[in-house]
Amino acid sequence: MPDATDADADADGLTVGQVSARLGVTVRALHHWDEIGLARPSLRTAAGYRLYTAGDLERLHRIVVYREIGLGLDRIGAVLDHPATDVPGELRAQRAQVAERIERLQRLGAGLDRMIDAHERGLLLTAEQQAAIFGPDWDPDSPAQARRRYGDTTQWRQYAERAASRGPEEWQAVADTMTDFDRALGDAMDAGVAPGSPEANRLVERHREVFGSYFPLTRQMQVCLGRMYASDPGFAAHYDGIRAGLATWFRRIVDASARAHGIDPDTATWE
Incomplete structure (x- = not known):
C-alpha cells in the first residue's frame, strides 16, 4: 500500500x-x-x-x-x-543468551590477541619458559630473528597460526618429538644406514611429519632445509653436536629421497 x-x-x-x-x-x-x-x-x-x-x-x-x-x-x-x-522469564532467558555471547566474544578477542602476538613474536613463551623447554643453549632472540627474516612468507603465517594455540605443555611435546627424531638420526648414522635405503627414506618422511609442527613441508622445501642444515654454522653445530658429520649425512638422505621422487636436489627451490 x-x-x-x-x-x-x-x-x-x-x-x-x-x-x-x-x-x-x-x-x-x-x-x-x-x-x-x-x-x-x-x-x-x-x-x-x-x-x-x-x-x-x-x-x-x-x-x-x-x-x-x-x-x-x-x-x-x-x-x-x-x-x-512470563516477561521477566523471557528477559532472563535473553540475558543468559547475551552472557553466553559475551563470553564467546571475549574468548574470540583473547584468541585474536594471541594470534596477533604470534604473528609478531613467533613464540608466546617467556625467555625462562623457552630455556626450560628448548635447553640452556637456546637463544630467546631467535624467534625475533626469524620474524625479521621470514615474516612476510606464507610459512611464517602458518607457523604463527600454530604457535597461537600452543602453551608451554604443547611446545614441550613438540621439543620432545624433535629430540626423539634427532636421536633416531644419530642412531641411524651410527648403524650405517645408507642414503636411499628404505630405513633412510622412512627417516626423511618422519622428518617432514615432525617438522609439520611448524608448517607444512614439501619435498623441495625439505631439500632446501637439508642444504641449510649442512651449510649454516648454527644448524650444523646443532646436528654435529649430536653426531659428528650428522648435518651432512642428513642432507644426503634427504637428497637421495628427493631424487627417488623425481626432484633434482641441485635445482630444488623453496616451494
Whole structure:
C-alpha cells in the first residue's frame, strides 16, 4: 500500500516516513511488522495511507527495545500480546543468551590477541619458559630473528597460526618429538644406514611429519632445509653436536629421497 508524504500526514497520526525517522527503523521493517501483524498502524488517510497514533508509537518503541536486546519477532509478539507470558522469564532467558555471547566474544578477542602476538613474536613463551623447554643453549632472540627474516612468507603465517594455540605443555611435546627424531638420526648414522635405503627414506618422511609442527613441508622445501642444515654454522653445530658429520649425512638422505621422487636436489627451490 502506498505511503503518504510528510505534507499529507493526518493531524492525528504520523506517516511511515515520520515514524521511520523518529525511531531509526527502516520503512521496510515497518511494512514487514505491519504485514505480520506485529505493529499495524491504527489509522488510514482517505487515500489509504498508513498513519501511526501515539499508542502505535509506544508499541513500536517497545518493539525496538526488545529487538535491540535480541528477542526475535515471534517472542516480541508474545511479550506484547499475551498477558500470560512470563516477561521477566523471557528477559532472563535473553540475558543468559547475551552472557553466553559475551563470553564467546571475549574468548574470540583473547584468541585474536594471541594470534596477533604470534604473528609478531613467533613464540608466546617467556625467555625462562623457552630455556626450560628448548635447553640452556637456546637463544630467546631467535624467534625475533626469524620474524625479521621470514615474516612476510606464507610459512611464517602458518607457523604463527600454530604457535597461537600452543602453551608451554604443547611446545614441550613438540621439543620432545624433535629430540626423539634427532636421536633416531644419530642412531641411524651410527648403524650405517645408507642414503636411499628404505630405513633412510622412512627417516626423511618422519622428518617432514615432525617438522609439520611448524608448517607444512614439501619435498623441495625439505631439500632446501637439508642444504641449510649442512651449510649454516648454527644448524650444523646443532646436528654435529649430536653426531659428528650428522648435518651432512642428513642432507644426503634427504637428497637421495628427493631424487627417488623425481626432484633434482641441485635445482630444488623453496616451494
